[in-house]
Amino acid sequence: MSGISKSFPGVKALKRVDYDLSRGEVHALVGENGAGKSTLMKILAGVYRADEGEIWLKDSKITPTGPRAMINAGVSVIYQELTLVPYLSVAENIFLGREPRRAGGLIDWKKMWADVGELLAPFNLSLNPRARIHAIGPAYQQVVEIAKALSLKADIIVMDEPTAPLTGSEVDRLFEIIRNLKSGGVSVAYISHRLEEIHEVADRVTVLRDGERMITAALSDLTVDDIIRHMVGRTLTEQYPKVEDSAGEEVLRVEGLTKRGVCTDVSFSARRGEILGFAGLVGAGRTEIMQLLFGYRRRDSGRIFLRGAEVRVRSTRDAVRSGIALIPEERKKQGLVLGLSVMDNSALTIFDLHTTLGFIRWPDIAQRVTEMVRSLGIRTPSLRQEVKNLSGGNQQKVVLSKWFVRNCDVYIFDEPTRGIDVGAKAEIYKLMVSLANKGAAIIMISSDLPEVMNMASRILVVYAGRIVSEYRRGEATEEQVMSDALGLGAQTAADAGTQGARE
Amino acid sequence: MKLDLTRILRSYGIVIAFIIICAAMTVLSPVFLTVTNVRNVIRQSSIFGIMAVGMTFVILTGGIDLSVGSILAVAGAFSAGMLKGGLGIVPIVLLALVLGIGCGLANGLLITIGRIAPFVVTLGMMSIARSLTLIYTKGYPISGFTGSFRFIGGGEILSMPFPIIVFLLTVVVAWLILTQTRVGRYTYAIGGNEETVKLSGINADFYKTVVYVISGITAAMSALILTSRLNSAEPVAGQGYELDVIAAVVIGGTSLSGGRGSVWGTLIGALLIGVINNGMNLLGISPYFQLLVKGLIIIGAVLLDRLRQEPA
Numbered sequence: 001m002s003g004i005s006k007s008f009p010g011v012k013a014l015k016r017v018d019y020d021l022s023r024g025e026v027h028a029l030v031g032e033n034g035a036g037k038s039t040l041m042k043i044l045a046g047v048y049r050a051d052e053g054e055i056w057l058k059d060s061k062i063t064p065t066g067p068r069a070m071i072n073a074g075v076s077v078i079y080q081e082l083t084l085v086p087y088l089s090v091a092e093n094i095f096l097g098r099e100p101r102r103a104g105g106l107i108d109w110k111k112m113w114a115d116v117g118e119l120l121a122p123f124n125l126s127l128n129p130r131a132r133i134h135a136i137g138p139a140y141q142q143v144v145e146i147a148k149a150l151s152l153k154a155d156i157i158v159m160d161e162p163t164a165p166l167t168g169s170e171v172d173r174l175f176e177i178i179r180n181l182k183s184g185g186v187s188v189a190y191i192s193h194r195l196e197e198i199h200e201v202a203d204r205v206t207v208l209r210d211g212e213r214m215i216t217a218a219l220s221d222l223t224v225d226d227i228i229r230h231m232v233g234r235t236l237t238e239q240y241p242k243v244e245d246s247a248g249e250e251v252l253r254v255e256g257l258t259k260r261g262v263c264t265d266v267s268f269s270a271r272r273g274e275i276l277g278f279a280g281l282v283g284a285g286r287t288e289i290m291q292l293l294f295g296y297r298r299r300d301s302g303r304i305f306l307r308g309a310e311v312r313v314r315s316t317r318d319a320v321r322s323g324i325a326l327i328p329e330e331r332k333k334q335g336l337v338l339g340l341s342v343m344d345n346s347a348l349t350i351f352d353l354h355t356t357l358g359f360i361r362w363p364d365i366a367q368r369v370t371e372m373v374r375s376l377g378i379r380t381p382s383l384r385q386e387v388k389n390l391s392g393g394n395q396q397k398v399v400l401s402k403w404f405v406r407n408c409d410v411y412i413f414d415e416p417t418r419g420i421d422v423g424a425k426a427e428i429y430k431l432m433v434s435l436a437n438k439g440a441a442i443i444m445i446s447s448d449l450p451e452v453m454n455m456a457s458r459i460l461v462v463y464a465g466r467i468v469s470e471y472r473r474g475e476a477t478e479e480q481v482m483s484d485a486l487g488l489g490a491q492t493a494a495d496a497g498t499q500g501a502r503e
Numbered sequence: 504m505k506l507d508l509t510r511i512l513r514s515y516g517i518v519i520a521f522i523i524i525c526a527a528m529t530v531l532s533p534v535f536l537t538v539t540n541v542r543n544v545i546r547q548s549s550i551f552g553i554m555a556v557g558m559t560f561v562i563l564t565g566g567i568d569l570s571v572g573s574i575l576a577v578a579g580a581f582s583a584g585m586l587k588g589g590l591g592i593v594p595i596v597l598l599a600l601v602l603g604i605g606c607g608l609a610n611g612l613l614i615t616i617g618r619i620a621p622f623v624v625t626l627g628m629m630s631i632a633r634s635l636t637l638i639y640t641k642g643y644p645i646s647g648f649t650g651s652f653r654f655i656g657g658g659e660i661l662s663m664p665f666p667i668i669v670f671l672l673t674v675v676v677a678w679l680i681l682t683q684t685r686v687g688r689y690t691y692a693i694g695g696n697e698e699t700v701k702l703s704g705i706n707a708d709f710y711k712t713v714v715y716v717i718s719g720i721t722a723a724m725s726a727l728i729l730t731s732r733l734n735s736a737e738p739v740a741g742q743g744y745e746l747d748v749i750a751a752v753v754i755g756g757t758s759l760s761g762g763r764g765s766v767w768g769t770l771i772g773a774l775l776i777g778v779i780n781n782g783m784n785l786l787g788i789s790p791y792f793q794l795l796v797k798g799l800i801i802i803g804a805v806l807l808d809r810l811r812q813e814p815a
Binding site: 317336337338347349351355362402 | 683684685688689691692695696698699700701702703704705706762763
């Protein structure tokens, strides 16, 4: 692949990226969340079409017309979320849509099982082709995906974070299989966050940052630190407002928040007027921690204190009543009722504050919403306008207005700037600072390192469901934070074994 | 001008259809537009119309209640039995309502806490409530009432039949609840996006339960009217009513996927079904054909609704 570029509305996802695979090679692709790894692989898979650039397969230029065409050309992708049919057998999944038939159109089961046995033989596993997918566990499911790719005569297999759901010994077995594939002449494009694994399994690595290729090199020439250095250190394009680090009294304290398989012993506190950043990779458990704190999920243990006193948070209703707001990442899906008006959406959090004998006092609500809509600069023809008819940026603001009209002590923002343009980002930063200045504590989950390092007065780094390190503003470099987030910090080395617990 | 016409069709299509059908009936049958007949149509519509008002709440949350016909039967049978046993009118009305609330509450709790699909829960309740009715009545109607109970179905206030008054009051109260109370606003919001509602600090399960209770209450109200009107509680009363009830809501423009619709639409939907039933009887159309026509109208109404949803 050479000179690949791709833009999405508002973002340039890839800028003239080159990537190549030799026969029997494992070529790793690394980068921060949003660096463009998945976009590049989706172009290779024919899911997206590149705006610019060429794709060459075995000396001939090809123009992917869709996923099916690329599969026929020998490219198979194993996505992070497995795409198998849970209640069909291993064999049926491998041959889905291509079942061997006998005369009369009946499925030739014997042939199917025999073929699958042959496909699976090199893996040296005890896997019954008749077993149902849902019963065999993630490691075997992945093997089934690989076998399916081989049955499609794939020369190139793309693996997106294949080890994420696997335990230690399963990872070893997967690597053995990958080595097997290599010696059989299959090439593997390997996307992973786990740099130590990459050293174990890959021959070369390409580092992407902000849609640009930083380096492609043999892994024997690069240390883990080198790779991290290439991943971070983005050129600053954002304007960050000046944030005062004058924190007031403690308003929120969380002690020992634990949920099996999600997070372990998470403790932290937040003060009035401060912005507390949660750094880490997608999947580290930050969103889940906040959902536990917000009562959206039930925690196993852990205590929550607000304004010095322990509070009972067993539902989102408890959380909101005690003064916690959560602005979710998926704002359209989780923050809005698209078919309702700006008024209804904005008032969803405050109806309980404005009722007399069960009747809503609409004039009060209208007044508060009108003020908020004005101060946030939401552009809408009227408050009765359905939210689905607003522009994306204005929809974002309706989510904010819905929480700002209810005066909370703690505002949790989950990836507040993901997928929005630079101008809108600056506005959101300003709003966060002004909330903090009014005495609220702001918690900000962000996978954008420069953002979280510039905005937060303190940063907590989460890895595998634990807080692994804490830095004050200016105490850490991006390399340090990224290294902690990847689980490479001194503290986390000991915890590496707990990763399996996530499965 | 042309654009305005399509918009009018989209917003008021069902009202226009209703007017056209009424006009056609007036031309075809001299009896149709007489005071007696119109009162008859509305009175007949009010039985399932009241239930359709409750059903509107359920469907607005994206749910469904198949058990309304059976709840009607069970509430009617027990009330009739107790009435025969000498209970007064006020306890009888309360008894019916408590039965409706109980069935609705059971539906709601199984759906929210039990996490079972509304279709399945209310299908089960449909069977259970019908069975309770048959057990209680041993399969025989309970009939022959006297005094004030007969007023519920047959009485008039200022020459307005009492069932019609109840029906219209129900519509107005429902409209007030839907627009002026939290129950109402959350009902729309839950149907639009339940996850958002939960993440807004609202106990969505509570409000989802409430709508099934409302549906149970309206079924019990219809039970009292029907039992009084027929002067008999039949063990098979209300069988198949859920179809006319759901049809009235859907024809009235409430989206089966929830979040969109109004109780005024349901009023029109119920009247439309009433007019069709009445009209085909007046025209002497065989009942075998009546179901066919009703089926076509239900499908047509949903098609119309799809047109409305698609952007102009």
